[in-house]
Amino acid sequence: MSKIPILKIEDFLIVSIQTELHDRMAEELQRDIIDELGTTNAKGVLIDVTSLDIVDSFLGRLIGDTANMTRVMGAKTVLVGLQPAVAITLVELGVELTGVHTTLNMEKGLEWLRNSTRRI
Amino acid sequence: MAKKREVKKGKEVIHKMEVYEKVLNNVHEEIMLIDRNFKIIWANKNVLDKYGTEKTGVISDLCYKVTHNIDHVCKPPHDICPVEEALKTGKPTTELHAHFDREGNKIYAEISAYPVYDNKRITEFIHISRDVTERVMFEEKLKEQQKAILELSTPVIKIWEGIITLPLVGIVDSTRAKQIMESLLDAIVKTQASIAIIDITGVPMVDTEVADRLIRTIKAASLLGTKCIMVGIKSDIAQSMVHLGIDLSGIETFSNLQIGLERAFSNVGLKVAKDE
Numbered sequence: 001m002s003k004i005p006i007l008k009i010e011d012f013l014i015v016s017i018q019t020e021l022h023d024r025m026a027e028e029l030q031r032d033i034i035d036e037l038g039t040t041n042a043k044g045v046l047i048d049v050t051s052l053d054i055v056d057s058f059l060g061r062l063i064g065d066t067a068n069m070t071r072v073m074g075a076k077t078v079l080v081g082l083q084p085a086v087a088i089t090l091v092e093l094g095v096e097l098t099g100v101h102t103t104l105n106m107e108k109g110l111e112w113l114r115n116s117t118r119r120i
Numbered sequence: 121m122a123k124k125r126e127v128k129k130g131k132e133v134i135h136k137m138e139v140y141e142k143v144l145n146n147v148h149e150e151i152m153l154i155d156r157n158f159k160i161i162w163a164n165k166n167v168l169d170k171y172g173t174e175k176t177g178v179i180s181d182l183c184y185k186v187t188h189n190i191d192h193v194c195k196p197p198h199d200i201c202p203v204e205e206a207l208k209t210g211k212p213t214t215e216l217h218a219h220f221d222r223e224g225n226k227i228y229a230e231i232s233a234y235p236v237y238d239n240k241r242i243t244e245f246i247h248i249s250r251d252v253t254e255r256v257m258f259e260e261k262l263k264e265q266q267k268a269i270l271e272l273s274t275p276v277i278k279i280w281e282g283i284i285t286l287p288l289v290g291i292v293d294s295t296r297a298k299q300i301m302e303s304l305l306d307a308i309v310k311t312q313a314s315i316a317i318i319d320i321t322g323v324p325m326v327d328t329e330v331a332d333r334l335i336r337t338i339k340a341a342s343l344l345g346t347k348c349i350m351v352g353i354k355s356d357i358a359q360s361m362v363h364l365g366i367d368l369s370g371i372e373t374f375s376n377l378q379i380g381l382e383r384a385f386s387n388v389g390l391k392v393a394k395d396e
Contacts, residue, residue: 086343087344092336104314104346
């Protein structure tokens with residue numbers, strides 16, 4: 001099973017999900033992100049879901065959980081590039097993604113991360 | 121006496137045959153009788169005129185060879201064979217086929233297959249084809265117009281870099297609400313706008329369903345990373361919304377577009393100032 005790479009740029013971890021995520025893979029990714037956050041002391045996590053066409057309630061919740069975990073560890077999470085169809089599905093499913101900041105693209109996501117981590 | 125009766129009976133049979141022929145050959149439909157192996161047993165004049173060659177006609181040819189000029193049974197996705205369907209279900213089946221005439225014009229044919237039973241076993245099929253081109257064209261046009269109207273009813277306008285607005289006019293029902301959601305989200309992704317203003321000045325009535333749809337749209341937009349501002353909430357709508365118990369907390373709302381615009385500008389770091 002292929003692993004989703006976690007890249008560190010400046011103080012941030014960049015995770016770009018390019019394939020369909022199975023539940024096991026998603027759980028593994030969550031663990032990887034948190035582990036990486038612990039070892040690198042990154043200040044923020046950017047998750048790019050531009051190429052993700054399907055997000056179910058499990059994955060939605062998992063993303064929300066990941067954001068909460070990173071918050072507890074003193075880092076910020078931003079979700080970028082959610083597709084309209086995915087957003088509609090999440091709203092219909094009632095997944096709120098509270099605590100997760102979302103932006104339209106990676107550029108804005110990085111900008112938000114820089115601004116929000118500077119204050120700390 | 122006996123002979124006379126026979127002659128009379130024969131005449132009756134001939135007369136009956138003539139009537140049948142008259143009926144079958146003067147309708148617009150193309151009628152064929154085909155067996156389980158798609159072989160044509162009998163065809164009316166329309167079929168013979170259209171597909172028959174002088175020498176052999178179409179009798180004992182295969183139906184798909186004659187009407188489609190192909191060497192296999194019609195298959196989805198283009199044309200579903202009604203005979204195969206009827207054979208499967210044992211019930212009369214009607215399918216729509218798209219054909220092309222000799223000049224290359226598209227012709228729509230509605231084809232029905234009626235199974236003929238002999239001792240509870242299907243032995244043959246009556247295969248009736250009628251030209252429904254006009255009807256289908258009309259339906260297609262209607263669908264196109266419906267789509268156009270829907271699109272016209274939800275125009276998304278980019279008013280500034282990073283700001284789009286969606287003026288809603290008229291009654292919003294659930295179909296339109298869905299369309300609104302989709303077109304707004306698509307426009308957000310296309311324009312990469314960070315602020316979207318939904319103007320409901322022209323919406324005469326907001327019930328719980330419409331409000332719920334609008335709130336969902338706003339939530340979905342915020343998942344994309346775009347903030348929505350709802351403007352044009354008139355006093356009566358404000359009253360009815362509160363009476364209905366619609367929860368608009370967490371959504372920025374204003375009474376008119378001007379205030380909303382100012383808010384949007386300040387959100388993207390712009391300010392409207394008078395020229396001095």
